[in-house]
Amino acid sequence: xxxxVTSASTFWARFLIYVCPCEERGKVNRLPLKKAxxxxxxxxxxxxxxxxxxxxxxxxxxxxxxxxxxxxxxSHAHYLxxxxxxxxxxxxxxxxENMQELRECFLQRCHAMKVVFFARFxxxxxxxxxxxxxxxxxxxxxxxxxxxxxxxxxxDKISFSQLKHLQIExxxxxxxxFSCSVFLKRLEVLQIKFCARLEEIFSGKENEEGSLERLxxxxxxxxxxxxxxxxNVRLVSLHEAKVKGCPRLCELPLQSRTIADNGLQKxxxxxxxxxxxxxxxxxxxxxxxxxxxxxxxWKPFQFPKNS
Numbered sequence: 318x319x320x321x322v323t324s325a326s327t328f329w330a331r332f333l334i335y336v337c338p339c340e341e342r343g344k345v346n347r348l349p350l351k352k353a354x355x356x357x358x359x360x361x362x363x364x365x366x367x368x369x370x371x372x373x374x375x376x377x378x379x380x381x382x383x384x385x386x387x388x389x390x391x392s393h394a395h396y397l398x399x400x401x402x403x404x405x406x407x408x409x410x411x412x413x414e415n416m417q418e419l420r421e422c423f424l425q426r427c428h429a430m431k432v433v434f435f436a437r438f439x440x441x442x443x444x445x446x447x448x449x450x451x452x453x454x455x456x457x458x459x460x461x462x463x464x465x466x467x468x469x470x471x472x473d474k475i476s477f478s479q480l481k482h483l484q485i486e487x488x489x490x491x492x493x494x495f496s497c498s499v500f501l502k503r504l505e506v507l508q509i510k511f512c513a514r515l516e517e518i519f520s521g522k523e524n525e526e527g528s529l530e531r532l533x534x535x536x537x538x539x540x541x542x543x544x545x546x547x548x549n550v551r552l553v554s555l556h557e558a559k560v561k562g563c564p565r566l567c568e569l570p571l572q573s574r575t576i577a578d579n580g581l582q583k584x585x586x587x588x589x590x591x592x593x594x595x596x597x598x599x600x601x602x603x604x605x606x607x608x609x610x611x612x613x614x615w616k617p618f619q620f621p622k623n624s
Contacts, residue, residue, distance in 0.1 A: 371395035371420065380404045391415045400425040409434045413447055420450050420479075425457040434466045446475035453482040465494040474500045484508040493520040500528050508536040515540050519547040530554060537563050546570055560591040561615055567598065573605035586611055 375394040377384060380402040391397065392415040399405065399422075406429050408422075413436060424433070433456065434447065447466075456465070465485070481503055485491070491512045498521030509518065529547065533554050537543065539562035546552075551572040558569065571587065587606075589596070590613040601607055 373418075374398075378402060383410070388412050388415045391419075393418060395420045396423075397421070398423040398425075399427055402426075403428045405430055407432045407435050409436060416448055416451075418450055419448060421453040422451065423455045424459060427459050427462075429461060430459050431461050432464045432467050433462070434468075435464075436468050436470075446473045447477060448480075449475045449478055451477060452479050454480065454484070455482075456485045456488065458487045459491075460488070461490055462488045463490050463492050464496055465491070466496065466499075468497045471498055472500070474502075477501055478503065480504055482506045485510070485512065487511040488515075489513050491515050493517045495519050495521060497521045501532075502527055502530060504529055504532050506534045507532060508534075509540060510536065510538040512540055514542050516542050517545045518543070519550075520545075522548050526550075533557065535559070537561075537566070539563075541565070556587055558587070558589045558591075560589070560595065564595060566595075567600050568602070569599065571606045571610075572603045573609055588613065590615060 373394050374396040375387075375391060376398045377387065378399075378401050381404055383404045388411050391411055395418060397416075397419055399408070405427055408424070408430065409432070413434065424430070436447070447468075456462070477499065478501075480501055483504060483506070485494070485508070487510070489512065492514055493516065494509075495518075499519060507518075509515065528550050529552055531554050532552055533556050535546075535552070535555060535558040537546075537558075537560045541562060541564060543563045543566050545568075546566070547570060551570050553572065553574060555571060560566065560569075569589070587610045589610050593614045596612055596614075
């Protein structure tokens with residue numbers, strides 16, 4: 318069943334579409350939402366999801382069969398939210414070519430999804446970029462997700478070129494995010510939490526110079542298998558990092574630097590919050606960068622008081 322809501326001013330000004338598995342005489346039987354585990358929900362994932370004020374929004378929820386008719390609508394959407402469904406194995410099955418106007422994407426409790434974006438050599442023309450307008454991607458509680466982006470070819474530099482905010486939480490089967498080399502020039506915030514099998518964030522070996530050059534905030538929490546953030550790239554703009562529960566991460570890809578301030582050379586400050594034993598075991602390729610870091614040890618966690 319499709320239900321469309323549009324504004325009075327223009328047909329495409331705003332729309333919401335709900336795809337539901339069953340209905341009876343116009344009344345939809347709503348399935349109860351599944352709660353995440355107590356530990357994950359109570360510690361780090363208290364948030365209220367609000368649909369942003371984009372002109373064209375598409376919401377798909379509680380589907381039990383793949384909604385084939387969505388692709389045409391998706392090609393016009395600025396915002397996509399997909400949650401509490403059991404039918405979609407890969408988001409890219411809707412067609413990456415239908416996501417070229419997408420600016421923000423929110424995925425939560427997609428119980429069958431194993432890969433978000435997947436493409437083989439012949440799926441797209443080599444000169445066609447992937448999601449060149451996407452600015453924000455949030456992924457929560459995808460229990461079967463193993464990879465975020467899989468491609469057999471090197472992505473065009475324009476692919477994901479506007480991505481600024483990337484957040485992934487509670488994906489226990491996630492092994493890596495990008496299996497291919499990437500050029501994320503505009504990424505500013507990267508948050509990854511509760512992904513027990515994640516070993517490498519960016520596993521491509523040929524990442525372009527200039528990738529992640531604007532990344533200023535990095536949160537890595539409860540990633541016990543994580544070994545590597547990225548190969549052959551330094552985080553030249555990082556000013557805040559929070560790392561907890563990542564005992565196998567032995568290096569932060571930083572380098573010492575100075576910046577110009579009113580004609581004078583100024584040493585930027587980097588604030589790192591982490592566990593003391595992890596900090597003492599870190600290895601440094603640039604011995605000078607440690608002198609530019611202010612380290613704060615994690616305080617003991619306290620459960621929030623019930624309101």
